[in-house]
Amino acid sequence: MALRGIIRRWYIRDHISIREIARRLDISRNTVRRYIRSDAIEPAYPARHSPSTLKQMFLDLQELGYKGSYDRVAAFGRRWKVGQMERVKSASKSTDASWLTP
Incomplete structure (x- = not known):
């Protein structure tokens, strides 16, 4: 509802052109026209459902015959x-950049 309200306010009250509104909001002019002409509310998109990497790993392991719990997979993760963060930190500390200075 917020975007529709902004578009209608700019167009009706502030007399900003459709082209300028489209440029400011980085949307097409046709979309701006549609929002101005209609009383429809903003589109509602369904919530995106994607399992976390660890949950997907757990499900994959179960398919391969893993009998353990999700907690064990999460603890491993x-x-x-x-461990990965420590490796990155130690690698950045051990990088010798003394050859860069004259």
Whole structure:
């Protein structure tokens, strides 16, 4: 509703052209016209549902015969992530950039 309200306010009250509204909002002029002419509300999109990486990993492991719980997979994921972060930090600390300075 907010975008429709902005478009209608700019067009009706502030007398801003359709082209200028489209440019400011980075949308097409046809969309601006449609919002001005109609009393329809803004489109509502369905909520996107995508399982987390660890949940998907757990489901994949179950298909392969894994009998453990999700908690174990999540604990592994947390430990793995910490290990990756430590590797990145240690790699950046060990980088010798002394050859860059004259």
